[in-house]
Amino acid sequence: xxxxxxxxxxxxxxxxxxxxxxxxxxxxxxxxxxxxxxxxxxxxxxxxxxxxxxxxxxxxxxxxxxxxxxxxxxxxxxxxxxxxxxxxxxxxxxxxxxxxxxxxxxxxxxxxxxxxxxxxxxxxxxxxxxxxxxxxxxxxxxxxxxxxxxxxxxxxxxxxxxxxxxxxxxxxxxxxxxxxxxxxxxxxxxxxxxxxxxxxxxxxxxxxxxxxxxxxxxxxxxxxxxxxxxxxxxxxx
Amino acid sequence: xxxxxxxxxxxxxxxxxxxxxxxxxxxxxxxxxxxxxxxxxxxxxxxxxxxxxxxxxxxxxxxxxxxxxxxxxxxxxxxxxxxxxxxxxxxxxxxxxxxxxxxxxxxxxxxxxxxxxxxxxxxxxxxxxxxxxxxxxxxxxxxxxxxxxxxxxxxxxxxxxxxxxxxxxxxxxxxxxxxxxxxxxxxxxxxxxxxxxxxxxxxxxxxxxxxxxxxxxxxxxxxxxxxxxxxxxxxxx
DNA sequence: CGTTATCTTGACGTACATCAAATGTCGTGG
DNA sequence: CCACGACATTTGATGTACGTCAAGATAACG
Numbered sequence: 001x002x003x004x005x006x007x008x009x010x011x012x013x014x015x016x017x018x019x020x021x022x023x024x025x026x027x028x029x030x031x032x033x034x035x036x037x038x039x040x041x042x043x044x045x046x047x048x049x050x051x052x053x054x055x056x057x058x059x060x061x062x063x064x065x066x067x068x069x070x071x072x073x074x075x076x077x078x079x080x081x082x083x084x085x086x087x088x089x090x091x092x093x094x095x096x097x098x099x100x101x102x103x104x105x106x107x108x109x110x111x112x113x114x115x116x117x118x119x120x121x122x123x124x125x126x127x128x129x130x131x132x133x134x135x136x137x138x139x140x141x142x143x144x145x146x147x148x149x150x151x152x153x154x155x156x157x158x159x160x161x162x163x164x165x166x167x168x169x170x171x172x173x174x175x176x177x178x179x180x181x182x183x184x185x186x187x188x189x190x191x192x193x194x195x196x197x198x199x200x201x202x203x204x205x206x207x208x209x210x211x212x213x214x215x216x217x218x219x220x221x222x223x224x225x226x227x228x229x230x231x232x233x234x235x236x237x
Numbered sequence: 238x239x240x241x242x243x244x245x246x247x248x249x250x251x252x253x254x255x256x257x258x259x260x261x262x263x264x265x266x267x268x269x270x271x272x273x274x275x276x277x278x279x280x281x282x283x284x285x286x287x288x289x290x291x292x293x294x295x296x297x298x299x300x301x302x303x304x305x306x307x308x309x310x311x312x313x314x315x316x317x318x319x320x321x322x323x324x325x326x327x328x329x330x331x332x333x334x335x336x337x338x339x340x341x342x343x344x345x346x347x348x349x350x351x352x353x354x355x356x357x358x359x360x361x362x363x364x365x366x367x368x369x370x371x372x373x374x375x376x377x378x379x380x381x382x383x384x385x386x387x388x389x390x391x392x393x394x395x396x397x398x399x400x401x402x403x404x405x406x407x408x409x410x411x412x413x414x415x416x417x418x419x420x421x422x423x424x425x426x427x428x429x430x431x432x433x434x435x436x437x438x439x440x441x442x443x444x445x446x447x448x449x450x451x452x453x454x455x456x457x458x459x460x461x462x463x464x465x466x467x468x469x470x471x472x473x474x
Numbered sequence: 475c476g477t478t479a480t481c482t483t484g485a486c487g488t489a490c491a492t493c494a495a496a497t498g499t500c501g502t503g504g
Numbered sequence: 505c506c507a508c509g510a511c512a513t514t515t516g517a518t519g520t521a522c523g524t525c526a527a528g529a530t531a532a533c534g
Contacts (some may be wrong), residue, residue: 071385073471079385094374100381122367129366130359137331138374143380144337148308148316150387151431155490186513194388199490201514216515217499234310392522423481436522438482454531455481 011035020087023129023136024198037121042103043067050090050102052215054190058112062213065108066183070191081191082142083184085169089135105184150194159203160195160233162219163213180221190208207232248272254300257324259372262364270285274358275348276288280304280341287339296328297348302345303420306337307428317429319379322406326372342421387431390471395430396440397470400450401457417458444469 012031018024026034029199040063043049050060050237052071062084069090070080081100090110093099113121121131149158166180182189193200206219207213212228213221223229249268255261257269263271280286287297289308299321306327307317318337321327327347330336350358359366379416386395403417419426423434430437441458444450448463450458 036309069381071381073385073389075471077389079380080389081384092370092374092377094371099378110370125364126363129363129370133329133370133373134331135365136377137329139377140373140380141336141379143330143384144306144308144318147318147380147383147387148310150384151316151428154308168452181438191388196491197513198492198515202490205514234312433523434481435483435524439522442482 009180011040012038015063015180017087021061021132022089022128023061025125025131034121037117038113041112043108043110045104045106048103049108049110050100051096052098052101054098056091056093056096056098057115059089059115059118060102061111061113062086062088062090063109063111066105067102067104067108067110068184068192069102073101075222078191079194081146082139083192089132092132092136105188127153155193155195155199156203156206156232156236158195159189159200160207160212160229161235162189162193163207163223163231164229167223169189177215179221180217182221186218222230239262248277249275252300253451254298254324258298259326259365259368260298262362262368271358274354275350278347280347282341282343283336285340286345286347287335289335289338291335293328293333293335294352296326296352297339298348298350299323299325300346302429303342303428304339304345304347305342305421305425306339307326308337315428316431317425318383319376320429326369327460329373381429381437384386392430392432392436393440393443393469394471395432395442396426396437397449397466399426399430399471400444400460401466401470403459404451415460416453417460419456419458423455 008222010031012023012026012035013028015023023034038061041049043065049067050069064086065086067088067090068080069082069084070078072078075132083105084102090102091098122132149161153161162179166182184192186200190197190200195203204213204215208215209230210228212225212232212234215221240318247268249255249260249263249272250265260271275298280302286304287306290470301323302320304325304327305317306319307315307322309315320342321339327339359369386398390398400417403419421429422436423437427437428433432440441450441452442465445452447465447469449462449469450460452458
């Protein structure tokens with residue numbers, strides 16, 4: 001599973017995720033050291049690479065693809081707490097066990113850091129610790145937003161908000177600005193929004209009927225009216 | 238509103254919250270400097286001291302009482318994202334505007350730090366930044382747990398989980414181990430759990446019927462069977 | 475003690491879940 | 505290229521947990 005990079009000396013220099021991730025604080029001249037600390041891996045779709053409750057020995061940085069982060073109840077009910085994409089840093093646990101599981105949605109590439117190694121890196125680069133605090137703060141803001149969604153929004157509002165969120169992510173990478181490609185299926189969307197697949201599907205249908213979107217192949221959603229979508233999301237009034 | 242401490246030189250030394258908060262990383266000899274950076278304030282019940290969208294000029298440290306943190310939708314729907322109690326650090330925003338509001342539940346005492354002053358303090362005490370990262374990580378774990386609750390748990394499971402959480406907090410401070418005093422009313426509990434006050438009330442009634450708890454004055458809940466409460470919370474099977 | 479706010483209980487409505495079937499999508503092999 | 509099967513998504517019919525509306529019960533307060 002471990003993929004040896006083509007150029008063993010400098011896998012980090014050409015990394016697409018670098019500018020988007022905590023690694024951006026490492027200066028060019030020290031990239032070599034950064035590269036020596038990490039293992040690049042590929043994870044096949046459906047494969048779980050973090051398991052809730054396991055010792056949190058490693059940290060991860062997503063460099064390609066999409067992973068889902070989730071928690072489960074004993075009887076199988078699942079809540080996806082977020083999707084991790086390029087540049088996303090994973091594994092902050094505070095305690096020494098993971099508090100969630102992570103599974104690849106499509107083919108994921110990631111860098112794995114061992115906890116003690118990252119600790120040493122943080123000691124040498126205080127700016128990186130600051131950057132991590134920023135990352136954690138942003139995730140906290142996103143988590144609060146999601147609590148509002150899960151606790152108080154209707155099904156249609158949830159799906160509309162989800163699309164707006166996915167658009168924000170897609171916007172970072174190029175691509176046609178009005179068409180969103182969803183890497184995850186309806187079941188993952190449902191488990192992210194606290195709904196069932198049927199209700200998610202019906203909500204897409206209603207958004208279509210309201211003229212906010214058009215579905216192309218279920219995974220490709222075209223935004224017809226951003227204003228209408230915003231209004232249906234319940235945030236912009 | 239600003240309360241001048243009795244002993245202006247060292248309000249931090251005798252602070253009840255110090256051991257529980259980020260301030261614990263400051264050595265005794267430097268407490269004087271810490272004290273010079275902060276303003277101690279009292280906030281009356283019902284008073285809002287952070288407003289979502291306002292410039293995030295200050296950080297806060299709760300030293301007594303309970304505050305609720307919340308977000309609202311345009312039409313008045315509200316989601317309480319957490320309750321902040323002694324030792325809780327508030328104001329991490331990443332962007333320069335608050336992403337949530339905060340209001341005192343009962344009488345709150347807090348320390349206010351201006352953003353640039355805290356920044357300088359962090360530069361001098363790298364350990365404090367590390368501590369803040371731990372704090373943020375713990376909050377992230379709690380937020381994920383709450384997402385599971387809001388997205389996938391039933392009303393009774395939510396209320397049982399809430400009581401277990403409040404017990405964990407109450408356990409830190411002395412007091413009778415089996416009786417929980419709830420600082421907040423039913424409306425706040427409902428807005429925290431994504432329910433209505435009626436459903437919260439009915440869930441308390443069901444927990445009572447199941448022999449898990451007894452209500453004394455609506456605000457004082459006695460735990461009769463921790464096992465039964467855990468099982469009803471849906472986590473321990 | 476009355477007055478008022480908060481909490482509990484009851485009757486009923488509704489948004490979403492569940493169960494079930496139809497339709498669409500995609501990979502595989504004829 | 506088309507036929508087939510497996511799986512994902514959509515649509516429909518019905519059930520239910522929780523919300524809404526309304527009335528009592530209880531506690532807080534002057």
